[in-house]
Structures are given as C-alpha cells and as structure tokens.
Amino acid sequence: MNDLVWIYAVTTGPGPPEAAGLSGVAAEPVRAVEGEGGGEGLTAVVGTVPAADFAEDPLKDHLEDLRWLEAAARAHHEVIDTVFRHGDTVPLQFATVYRDDDSVRAVLRERSADFTGALARVHGQEEWGVKAYMDPGGGPEASGGPAPSGGPGGGAAGASGADSRPGTAYLLRRRAQRDDREQAFQRARGRAEDVRGVLESLATRGVAHPPQDPKLAAYQGWMILNDSFLVERDRAEEFAAAVTSCAEDFPEVELELSGPWPPYSFVGEVEGRRA
C-alpha cells in the first residue's frame, strides 16, 4: 500500500514557516500544499502518513486504543495550534485522510468558497472554553432544615406529616428528596443560563458541548456548562475578566476557563454535517 495524506488545517497565504519543523500524527514532517486554480490563496497543512496505520481498517483499530488516540489527538492539535498562531486557520476534523496531494489540491479548489467563508468568519478570533460546576446539594434552600416541608415544594409532605405509617413516611421522604433534587436542578440550570448570558454578550458566538463524563473529567457534582465561545482576540482579556466576575457573582458555581483554542467548534457547519 502507498502512503496517504493527513490534513491538519487550511490557512491563508503560504502557511507558517515554522510548520516545517513540526511533526504530525505519525511523527512525520508537516508540510504545506498550496492551492491552485480556484484554490489559489489557500494552503493545506498536511503530513504524509503510512497506509499501514492510517488506511481505514488500521485507523479504526487505533482509534479504540486510548494511548494511540491521545498521542495522535495531541499531535493533531499541536500542528493546528502552531498554524493558528501564525494566522487565520480552519482546523480539519481529526482523521481526514486523502490519497495524495492532488486530491488535497482538488478539495481546496472545489471547496474554496467554503474555506474562504469559514476563514472570514473566524478572522481575528479565538475559541475559549468555559466549564461550570455546581454541587447539587449546595445552595441556601437545599441545605435548610431537616424537615421535608422546609422547601417551597414540600407542602404536601407537611400537611400529612402526622401520618405515622412507615410506608407513607418513606414515600413522603422520597418525594421530598425528589423535590429537593428538582429544585437544585432548576437552580443549576438557571445559573448556567446566567453565566452563559454574561459571556455571550462578549463573544461573537457560543456553542454548548455535552457535559463531560464525571470520571473522564474527574469532577464531582454537576457540570452545568461546557461551552465554547468565539471571541475577538483583542477582547480576550475582557472575556477572561468576565469569567472571573461571574465566579465572584455566583459563588456556588465553580468556573474553569481554557484557551485560547483554534476555532474548532466554529467551523464544522461549513461543509454541512451529514444530516
């Protein structure tokens, strides 16, 4: 089998000179493929990778191996991040593999309008990640008295509290717990919207990722927010300061900021994700 070509990113102009010193997902040297014809002015940053590891079947096997996946994901990101520091960049989804440079030039040519549009949308901007955590048991109401009637939703439990049958008491207790949890849930959702509202006002766009698995991300409680925001580079400090003041305004919420990231979360719809 022959070698294949892995694409990392598409950028404008000749591409970053420092890409020459980078190594990619197969520890291969990273290089530039310049667009021609309709793709002129676009550059794909690519690497030549062995088909033995990157053809469809071996690649699928590798993707189920976490150590391989992590190393490759970090290498993919490292290349994209370097290109991104050089100028406007559209990251390609992980594992976009072509047969040869001609196929890459063909896609630059045929999709040049899409790439140019995406580059314009992320021009001068970067992605910031904000995660928010909340303790379901926290908050003023939930930590109130021991009586199940303590909360606003506990009226029914209080009214029949004199009933001494153990089965009924158990059911009432269960209902009170459920009500407490429901209130905590609504409170968390409200807080997530509060934080999101503040941050979206400083961002060009925002997008919500699914909450991360508690074990994978090593946290306790609820991840009430796992968002990305597209922020103009010269507003990044203002954005970070807003995260800090949200943390002060909502002490029950723990906030975590990451970035700047290349605009991974703001280019995906360009090609029209499969319906």
Add this chain to the structure above:
Amino acid sequence: MTSRAPSSAAAAGPGPERQVALVDLLDRVLAGGVVISGEVVLGIADVDLVRISLRALVASIRAVQEDEPASAPFAETDPR
C-alpha cells in the same frame, strides 16, 4: 497551548494545567473541525469518531475504577 488568561480567572477553576486536558481536547478535535463529507478518499468520514473514541475512553476508565458506581451526570436529565 499557552493560556493568556489572567491568573485570577484560572484560579476560579480546579487549577491551571500546563498540558491541555484530554477531555477538552477530544471535545474539540473529534467533534469539531471542518468535516469534508463525500470527498475524503477513505471511508473515515463515515466513522462516528466521538462514539468510537468514547469506547476507548470508557474501556480505559473501567480498567482503573471498576468498583465505583456511576453517578448521574447533569446531562442525563438536561434536555438541552
């Protein structure tokens, strides 16, 4: 990636990390980026990367902590 965030913002979270957290990276690298469907020579475009890698993640976690019961993530009840 180097964080340009003021240290006060980083202090709001569990702690600043020198290396990008893998879960954050996978959220973006696997689920983000331009998807070129129909033109990729190989069939990889049809592979559900997020699902396939989640299997790898879950398998590795399970190997480490078999005994802990799963706590319900916020996501399960959140219709968003």
